[in-house]
Amino acid sequence: MKLLWKFFTSLRLTVWTLGFAIALVFLGTLAQVHEGLWDGQTRWFRSYFVLRKAGDVWWVPPVFPGGYFIGAVLLLNLLAAHLKRFQLTWRKAGINLTHFGILLMLVGGLATDMYSRESVMNLREGGTRFFSEATREHELVFIRTLDDAREEVVAIPTALLRTGAEVRDAKLPFPVKVKSYWVNSTPDFRAPMGKNAAPLSDKGIAKDWDFSERPETKGMDDRNLPTAILDLGEHGVWVVPSWASDELLIESVKRTYTKSVGAETAAGMAAKMAAPQEVEAGGRKWRMTLRPTRHYNSFSLTLLKTTHEIYLGTSTSTNPQGIPKNFQSRVRINNPTKGETREVDIYMNNPLRYEGLTFFQATMGRDEIVDVGRSGLQVVRNPSWLVPYLSCLLVGIGLTVQFLYHLIGFITKRRATVAV
Amino acid sequence: MNRRCSLITILATAAALFTGCEREEIRVYSVAKETAEAPAKAASDTPTPAANAPRPQLAYTLPAGWQDAGPTPMSLANFRITTDAGEASVNITPLASMAGKEALVVNMWREQVGQKPLAEGELAGALAPIEIGGEKGQLFEIAGSRDGQTVRIITAFLHRGGASWFYKLQGADAVLTAQKPVFVEFLKTVRIKEPGSAPAAEVVKVADPAPAATAEFKWKVPEGWQTLPAGQMQVAKFAVPARDGAKAEVFVSVFPSDTGGALANVNRWRRQLGLEAVDEAGLKALVTPLEGAPGAMLVDLKSDAKAMLGAIVPREGRWWFYKLMGDTAAVTAERAAFIRFVQTAP
Numbered sequence: 001m002k003l004l005w006k007f008f009t010s011l012r013l014t015v016w017t018l019g020f021a022i023a024l025v026f027l028g029t030l031a032q033v034h035e036g037l038w039d040g041q042t043r044w045f046r047s048y049f050v051l052r053k054a055g056d057v058w059w060v061p062p063v064f065p066g067g068y069f070i071g072a073v074l075l076l077n078l079l080a081a082h083l084k085r086f087q088l089t090w091r092k093a094g095i096n097l098t099h100f101g102i103l104l105m106l107v108g109g110l111a112t113d114m115y116s117r118e119s120v121m122n123l124r125e126g127g128t129r130f131f132s133e134a135t136r137e138h139e140l141v142f143i144r145t146l147d148d149a150r151e152e153v154v155a156i157p158t159a160l161l162r163t164g165a166e167v168r169d170a171k172l173p174f175p176v177k178v179k180s181y182w183v184n185s186t187p188d189f190r191a192p193m194g195k196n197a198a199p200l201s202d203k204g205i206a207k208d209w210d211f212s213e214r215p216e217t218k219g220m221d222d223r224n225l226p227t228a229i230l231d232l233g234e235h236g237v238w239v240v241p242s243w244a245s246d247e248l249l250i251e252s253v254k255r256t257y258t259k260s261v262g263a264e265t266a267a268g269m270a271a272k273m274a275a276p277q278e279v280e281a282g283g284r285k286w287r288m289t290l291r292p293t294r295h296y297n298s299f300s301l302t303l304l305k306t307t308h309e310i311y312l313g314t315s316t317s318t319n320p321q322g323i324p325k326n327f328q329s330r331v332r333i334n335n336p337t338k339g340e341t342r343e344v345d346i347y348m349n350n351p352l353r354y355e356g357l358t359f360f361q362a363t364m365g366r367d368e369i370v371d372v373g374r375s376g377l378q379v380v381r382n383p384s385w386l387v388p389y390l391s392c393l394l395v396g397i398g399l400t401v402q403f404l405y406h407l408i409g410f411i412t413k414r415r416a417t418v419a420v
Numbered sequence: 421m422n423r424r425c426s427l428i429t430i431l432a433t434a435a436a437l438f439t440g441c442e443r444e445e446i447r448v449y450s451v452a453k454e455t456a457e458a459p460a461k462a463a464s465d466t467p468t469p470a471a472n473a474p475r476p477q478l479a480y481t482l483p484a485g486w487q488d489a490g491p492t493p494m495s496l497a498n499f500r501i502t503t504d505a506g507e508a509s510v511n512i513t514p515l516a517s518m519a520g521k522e523a524l525v526v527n528m529w530r531e532q533v534g535q536k537p538l539a540e541g542e543l544a545g546a547l548a549p550i551e552i553g554g555e556k557g558q559l560f561e562i563a564g565s566r567d568g569q570t571v572r573i574i575t576a577f578l579h580r581g582g583a584s585w586f587y588k589l590q591g592a593d594a595v596l597t598a599q600k601p602v603f604v605e606f607l608k609t610v611r612i613k614e615p616g617s618a619p620a621a622e623v624v625k626v627a628d629p630a631p632a633a634t635a636e637f638k639w640k641v642p643e644g645w646q647t648l649p650a651g652q653m654q655v656a657k658f659a660v661p662a663r664d665g666a667k668a669e670v671f672v673s674v675f676p677s678d679t680g681g682a683l684a685n686v687n688r689w690r691r692q693l694g695l696e697a698v699d700e701a702g703l704k705a706l707v708t709p710l711e712g713a714p715g716a717m718l719v720d721l722k723s724d725a726k727a728m729l730g731a732i733v734p735r736e737g738r739w740w741f742y743k744l745m746g747d748t749a750a751v752t753a754e755r756a757a758f759i760r761f762v763q764t765a766p
């Protein structure tokens with residue numbers, strides 16, 4: 001116990017931890033070149049340990065402390081050192097305040113990592129959304145109608161959809177056995193002109209579309225489109241692709257096939273992909289889909305107008321879009337629980353902060369299906385967003401107090417010396 | 421501060437740090453039903469013309485051994501061919517017009533079996549003219565591999581109105597070699613009925629496979645008859661001895677039904693000799709019962725220098741069709757041998 005206490009209160013531990021932190025930032029940044037930004041950050045910074053695996057570049061060590069581990073040890077070290085050496089005196093007030101600020105920053109960083117959430121809300125002009133969608137996570141949902149106005153949703157995160165897993169929920173009248181789960185997939189129409197393999201299932205979308213597994217993408221701008229093959233017991237095997245849940249994806253599939261089979265046939269093929277898949281169980285119909293994880297709000301946003309301004313004269317033949325000057329979305333907030341309806345503008349450096357969420361203007365363009373403006377808002381939930389500001393303030397005040405204490409002491413001492 | 425208290429604080433913090441991960445759980449919630457975003461409506465919500473438009477209808481004569489597998493969303497007709505040599509499939513698919521894009525059509529198929537695209541100059545050599553339902557179409561063949569399997573595809577297509585019609589025969593190599601002539605004859609019989617036009621003629625279906633041409637028969641072939649390769653829808657074919665230059669041949673077919681009855685078949689035979697069709701009363705005057713074969717009938721037809729002796733024999737749920745046709749002298753000379761042959765169980 002004594003050794004443990006000595007270990008955690010050691011200033012050498014602080015130096016070593018900071019040293020590892022520097023090395024981690026360096027290696028983790030390099031790793032993002034090979035692993036992609038998202039996966040690189042997850043592996044190196046959002047982990048306790050980084051373990052070397054097959055296919056890694058030569059410099060990845062067999063074992064290296066991850067961001068969580070280094071942050072946790074640093075926090076414990078700082079806490080223990082202070083508990084050991086804490087003195088409530090004016091002489092130490094500045095140092096204590098500064099260190100408390102750093103402690104708060106570490107805790108705030110951890111809280112941000114654990115509790116913050118980023119998603120996007122894509123709207124076309126005139127469109128209304130109650131929810132935003134995750135950019136990388138998906139969920140398998142089973143939906144049944146409750147009444148004319150409402151639906152009940154059973155949402156299963158894809159983390160539970162490992163191949164071979166069986167998922168049960170009291171609300172679902174059937175077990176969900178995962179025959180296969182592909183993190184990324186691609187569709188292929190079961191064209192009569194081609195040699196089709198046996199269909200993945202004889203139900204729903206699988207009668208017309210094949211899906212095959214593709215390697216997981218790593219880049220920040222790339223997107224994985226998962227597909228699940230589910231065995232619903234007596235209700236048969238169903239192929240549930242994320243492709244079918246995204247109207248823009250379906251539109252892009254339609255455009256791709258239009259080149260080879262013509263617009264009318266391609267539209268028919270797209271309609272087959274978009275057709276809802278339902279099973280009837282327990283006297284109720286359950287619609288199933290694999291979609292980006294949704295985060296519902298108690299209020300809705302309606303996109304009223306998009307403004308896309310460029311600097312005059314910057315639109316050229318090589319860059320017809322010009323240099324952007326202003327992306328602006330005018331939205332209407334409708335909060336039935338508060339009886340609140342008002343309009344706000346969201347533009348660069350002027351996000352909307354509402355109900356614990358921050359809406360940033362992220363993307364803008366023309367809708368690919370109908371000729372109206374389209375706006376993408378990044379939606380951030382970060383309960384600890386004030387902590388970094390507070391911790392910086394404390395560190396600043398602490399350093400000022402410490403500096404002034406020593407300055408005043410020095411001046412006072414110097415005057416006394418001169419007077420003598 | 422008390423050291424023990426401090427240590428407990430440290431360990432509690434450590435426990436919180438190392439166990440504070442968020443768990444993935446199933447969520448159940450109720451939400452308002454989604455409605456289409458105004459003013460836009462997703463393409464997927466819009467019933468497409470292709471999805472809802474009435475489909476054209478087909479009339480055709482189904483060759484023996486082909487099984488109707490029913491339509492699919494893309495294909496109006498699908499057939500399965502199962503033989504001892506393997507399996508093959510046929511489908512008929514209308515697509516948006518590709519008139520003028522023949523190179524694209526051929527190369528699209530070639531790419532599917534791992535073949536290099538043809539250059540413009542090579543295209544003419546790859547396409548052969550063919551009759552499809554009385555209209556001029558084109559036919560091409562490709563062979564290659566896909567997913568490690570050998571693939572051979574024979575495709576005929578026809579540009580008609582605002583669409584291109586594709587007729588594809590695909591399957592095992594040996595089956596395609598045997599079925600290609602059948603496929604070519606089948607294409608001649610296909611009639612397309614566009615929606616809104618007059619009803620299509622009834623589909624003439626000749627279902628259930630006939631005995632394979634290679635099957636061994638118990639019958640005794642009359643002396644002097646020479647066995648020839650059987651044609652489509654035939655189980656046997658013979659050449660009878662020539663008489664002073666007069667020649668005739670014997671054809672044998674078998675079907676699981678009477679394929680329209682005696683009148684239809686006799687009139688078909690009459691047309692082959694250039695004779696006019698007869699009615700039921702005329703039929704009675706033409707046919708005679710065949711001795712030794714209950715329910716069987718014999719038909720004698722003559723037209724100038726040509727003659728035909730036909731027989732329809734029901735046996736064990738199947739209908740056997742025999743035909744001796746050729747120059748009158750040869751037919752007359754082989755009449756007795758032909759009747760004995762027909763009376764013999766095959």
